[in-house]
Amino acid sequence: MPANTTRTGREITYPLSFRVPLSQVEEIDTATAKEKRKRRSDLLEAIWEVAWADYKRSGSLLAYTQHKRARKYARRVSEELQDQLYTAVEMILNRAPSAVIEELSRKLTQWAGKYGEER
DSSP, X not given: OOTTOEEETTEEEOOOOOOOOHHHHHHHHHHHHHTTXXXXXXXXXXXXXXXXXXXXXXXXXXXXXXXXXXXXXXXXXXXXXXXXXXXHHHHHHHHSOHHHHHHHHHHHHHHHHHHOSOO
């Protein structure tokens, strides 16, 4: 185990370093004081935990930077068909009038209730 590694409970932590723009250092210091943290690293560690969980949930850096979740595919239907459905729903959410989105929500919720029960 490297010399700088510390144990916190059962979790092993390892220090990493990365660069941030100098213009953000003052903002980080202000946020550190505002969040009542002793050190920058305390604040950045908390932010990292949230960001890392979101990144893993997204499935890729591209999806993470675009604030998208990774798609989970069902085995019953082809991935191609599922991609078409995801694309269609995304298009409706991004472009359709609110009345259409509300109707889609009602229908999907109704079907989820009907077919969502595990067998």
